[in-house]
Amino acid sequence: MATLTSLASSQPPTSRTPSDKTLSKSIPHFISVLQKSLSIKELTQIHTQLLKSNLIQDPLIFTKILSSYSSLNLQSALQLFSSLPQRNSMHWFTLIHGCSLSPTPANSIFLYMNLIEEDPFCLNSLIFPSVIKACGKVSAGFEGTQIHSHAVKCGFVRDIYVQNSLIQMYFGCGRSKDARKLFDQMSERNVVTWNCVIGGYAELALWENVIYMFKEMVGVFSVIPNSVTLVRVVTGCCRLGDIEMGKWVHGYVVDNGVPLCLNLGNVLMNMYAKFGDMEEARRLFHEMVERDVVSWTTLISGYASVGDIGVARVVFDEMPVRNLVAWNAMIAGYVHNGCFQEAIFLFEEMQALDVKTDKATLVSLLSACARSGDLFTGKVIHGYISKMGINMTVDLLHSILGLYSKCGDIDSAELLFNKMGFKNEISFTLMMEGYVTCGAKEIALDLFKQMPHKDVASWNALITALARHNHFNDALDIFEEMQKMKVKPNSLTLVSTLSACSRVGALELGKWIHAYIDRNNIKIDAQLSCSLIDMYAKCGDVELSHNVFNKMPHKDLVSWSTMIRGLAMHGHSKVALEYFQQMEEFGAKPDAVTFLGVLSACSHAGLIEEGKYYFNLMSKTYGISPTAGRTL
Structure with a gap:
């Protein structure tokens, strides 16, 4: 490590040094201050006071200020560290641990390498977890594996804290198999160990593994989970759409007297709201001792998703404190339920209360205007975005483009489209929909041919737009072209194409699509079933329509x-x-x-x-x- 100028190079005169009695009274005060969250300016001022009072010589004070500098300003931490005439394990640990918690955790790895070269005898089991976690944060798998080897050679790998940090590191580097192998080899595991594995799988969105490990944890090994475990497992149930497993986990919480902390209460509420059980979500809300904005917002979004927009508004009005997320949830709820004017009125209320908007607010409002055909208000919002100098993200540009396309203002849409520096499949798709809406079908088809890359969503959009505007034969032609290009259709493609078949009486093509669905084991959901029933009925084969209906499980x-x-x-x-x-x-x-x-x-x-x-x-x-x- 390079020698740096010490911050403590000049010492105050001996005559001004406070008495031991005064120092002992000051030490608890400064330790208390240093435990708070400080800015670099505040920390520098405290450091100056410590130098003047000579309290910097106290080992605990020195360690605290070194730790604070390590997480705020590495250069200052290194200067203070270099001023030490002799370093011990605690000094190295403090520096490396602080850096691992800073915005630049990679510095912990460099410091560890310096430790190995300069003071190898200072290496202890406390240092390994910090530097190993830093490797995971920056996906430094190669360095992490080297440090793992060091821990083995030094005999520290048997330490459960070191093993837990290694599991986290391997998951952080995307090496879930190595993490699981290490877990399986451990002779001792605690709830933190299980959380490391369950949390690692959750970070990689391997939700089936999350549920499996939880079942192993409580069912096979009888380890009692904590709220951290349960929050991740309930999240996994939501992501997998497994309401029954989610209810089982909730039952486990109740049966085992697990306290319903804020995070666990919120995630359980969200699960029930997602699956439409607002009665249970509301019951949990009232059962929670502590609630925050997330709790209230979950209720608002839940009621809006099941169509109870009036109840959602009552909850919104009852909120003791609202943040931007709550306002956005209410506006999005109005848009979802087709209450476009109410969404715009709520935006006006936001403006009157001087609540700052963000991209999510504006995207919802532009969607409301596009879906209701309110071009005038949409243009006002576009003007507001320009006036306020709001950053034009791709999502926001597409929302404005969608507004003009859906409202038939093709000139404004073309102007915006031509100005866009970056165009993707969504940009082209919105323009195609706009041209079809305005009756310029041929231009839409030409633009489709010009697209540099067509994904399945682009094909779907064109087929749907053509079918919606009664160009059924053209929609079927595009579907046939899609087959020739070997683009695999999805459920939405098939629903749109079946709609076109029903309108022109294309029974044979409809039968071919039905056979294609069966041949490729495509899941026939309610929407696809209804499309088949409707197609067969309108094409004159009510018997086949009846057969599809009878096969529906729900x-x-x-x-x-x-x-x-x-x-x-x-x-x-x-x-x-x-x-x-x-x-x-x-x-x-x-x-x-x-x-x-x-x-x-x-x-x-x-x-x-x-x-x-x-x-x-x-x-x-x-x-x-x-x-x-x-x-x-």
Whole structure:
């Protein structure tokens, strides 16, 4: 290590040194101050006071200030470290540990190398965890492996803290197999060890492994998890969509009396909200002793996602403190539920209260304007972005481009598109959609050919846009071209193409798509099932439509309504009415679309009395206005 100028080179005169009694009273004060979070300016001022009072000579004081400098300013820490006439293990540990916690943890590795060269006898088991964790933070796998070897040679690798840090390091470097191998070889493991493995898998998004290790932890080895473990496991359940496992973990928390701390309460609330169980999410909210903005925001987003936007607004209004995330959640909730004007009003309220916006706020608002066709307000927001000098990220540019394309202002869209320095598949796709919307189908097709790279989303967007604007044959031509280019369609491609098939009566192509789905083991979800049911019915093969419906493991309102309309369309009125009764028995609540099919069945069969009965059922029992289905 290079010799640096010492910060403590000049000592104050002996005559001004405080008495031992005064020093002993000052030491606790300075230790207390140094334990606080300080700026480099504050730390320098304290250091100056310590030099003047000669308190810098106290070993504990010296260690504390060295630790503070290590995490704030390496140059100052090195200067202080160089002033030492003799260094010990604690000095090296303090310096290396502080650097490992700083924004530049790689410096810990360099310091460790200096330690090996200059003071190898100062090496101890305390130093290894800090430098090993630093290797993990900067993905220094090669250096981490070398230090692992040093720990083996020095006999420190048996230390459980060293082993835990090695597991974290290997996960941090993406070497999960090495981490797991080390874990399996450990003779002693504690809850921190299990957390290192579970947390490592979580960082790599290997959620199946997270759940497996948790089951091993509590089921096989009977290790009691803490809140850190449980937060990661519940997160894994959310990411995997495994609500049953999530409920089991919640049950484990309750049965074993695990305290519902803030993070655990929030993540459990989020899990139930994600899966639509707002009753349980609300119960957990009230059960939590401590709540923060995340707790409130989770409720807002949850209620908005299940369509209870009014309740979401009540929760928002009841919040004791709101941050930008809460405002954004409420605005996004309005947009998600089609309450576009309310989203804009809330933005105006933000402005009145001088709440600063961010990219997420503006993206939601531009989406509201695009989806509602409110070009004027969208242009005002575009002007606001320019006036405030907000950084034009790619996401924000695409939101503005989408606004102009969807609202039919193709001139503004072209101007923005041509100014964009960076264009990707989304940029081209938005322009194509804009041209199709404005009736310039040929320009859209030419632009599609010019795209340097086409992903499946680009093909989907063009097929969907063409089908939406009644260019069904063109949509089918693009799908056939997609097959020739050997681009693998996804569920959205197939749904859009089946819609086009149903509109032009392309039964054979529809059958081919159905066979393609079966041949490639594509999961037939509710949306794809409904598209097949609708396609077969509109193409005249109600029997195949009926077969798809019967194979559905879970039938939702849309699938029931689609089947009822298909049966009514082909004169199977009695069967359609029987299906309606079955639907009610299964607990599905009919909507205007369902009743449109039911009344159509009555009309086709001349069932006047039945028609009156279902009309009254619609309007009086279910409270659906007779005009609700006019636009269908």
